[in-house]
Ligand SMILES: Nc1ncnc2c1ncn2[C@@H]1O[C@H](COP(=O)(O)OP(=O)(O)O)[C@@H](O)[C@H]1O
């Protein structure tokens with residue numbers, strides 16, 4: 339079986355700074371992969387490479403067995419219609435109301451009429467626990483947790499086959515974080531989507547992952563089933579999941 | 595010993611100058627590439643009429659007070675200045691004609707261009723820059739919507755269409771400003787002033803100003819979008835983008851005005 343999403347030896351530098359250094363990873367259809375790793379290790383850049391927002395310097399990226407690097411125009415839009423993405427900072431359009439945000443992929447990407455798209459948006463908002471009167475508000479009027487929920491509703495609005503969650507629980511209180519985790523698990527089950535989630539919150543990782551991979555300095559250094567993460571035998575993984583300052587991962591605290 | 599810092603300083607000036615020129619050339623190259631994308635991707639289907647209408651309102655309609663006030667006071671000041679500088683006996687015809695020509699050919703479009711660059715160019719750069727650093731532009735891409743089509747093109751189209759309209763209105767108000775100063779405080783005959791204006795003003799004077807206005811609108815939208823789309827690094831980056839958008843469009847407007855004047859009026 340060809341993996342649904344596959345990255346082979348992907349490299350990306352910004353100027354002299356190497357961010358991805360030969361990253362390889364594969365996710366099978368319908369699986370939920372969680373990528374853990376420290377800040378600034380290239381997790382968001384990896385997702386942006388798959389989406390074509392950032393173009394890798396070298397390496398292969400396949401979705402459904404087909405190469406997606408350097409796609410343009412309609413081909414690229416066609417590919418993106420298969421994805422949903424929850425951004426790290428929610429990235430809601432602040433000039434549009436909440437329901438227009440949720441419906442955006444339908445009204446703009448897919449040419450659905452506004453009234454029909456609005457019904458879908460209200461339905462998706464209900465799925466993430468928001469009432470229809472929230473739909474008329476603007477993103478700036480919402481709390482961080484509510485913004486995350488709206489962003490989640492926007493990511494799942496068009497029932498995509500692949501969904502990326504970039505740090506869905508960062509910056510939320512533990513209870514709201516768990517609410518978001520449950521929503522992600524629910525949504526993914528309902529859609530049967532293939533997902534890649536990024537987090538450094540181990541509670542979240544354990545809850546939503548089928549598989550876990552650890553990224554360090556732009557490479558995947560360990561990958562396995564979620565229940566193996568405690569017995570990885572990998573010193574880096576152990577240090578990360580127990581949150582220890584001592585270990586093989588040296589934080590560049592003193593260097594800028 | 596005393597010469598050493600001087601030598602170092604002059605070397606530094608040469609190095610700075612060299613670097614500045616290299617940066618300028620690099621920037622010109624980047625703007626050209628951006629412009630190519632903006633036109634090739636932005637001005638081909640799909641179009642977003644709602645966005646275009648929205649931007650026409652923001653760029654054009656909302657700039658009316660600023661442009662109108664600028665034109666009014668400029669027309670008035672021009673009338674006063676010419677009156678003071680001309681002999682008493684041909685002042686009446688001279689004031690009316692120079693106000694009309696000065697406003698329609700040069701001051702109307704240039705001042706409107708500079709005011710709109712400050713108002714709209716800054717707003718475009720700040721809004722798009724914020725969208726860039728908060729990943730809203732990336733989000734747009736993942737929702738299968740081209741930012742050049744959805745964000746840049748509506749601003750470009752709206753600016754190119756509304757700037758000439760703004761300047762046409764500004765021209766009229768500017769001439770009115772001259773008329774009011776001329777007839778109320780300089781004691782000119784009302785009918786004679788209007789007749790002098792009408793006699794001197796040709797359609798070409800008016801249209802040349804409107805052509806300039808469309809070009810200035812183009813400059814303002816392109817520089818606003820370019821600096822907005824390329825801003826990075828949080829609030830500070832957005833601030834830098836805003837300043838650069840205003841300064842670069844102001845300079846380009848003045849340079850383009852010179853080029854257009856020699857093109858349109860030079861024989
Ligand atoms: N567009 C960009 N231009 C320059 N540097 C970037 C860009 N995007 C990311 N980086 C750099 O790449 C590194 C990894 O970033 P990122 O993938 O966002 O980290 P994280 O793993 O925390 O998500 C960071 O040091 C960041 O500064």
Ligand SMILES: [Mg+2]
Pocket residue numbers: 381382383426504505
């Ligand atoms: Mg990140």
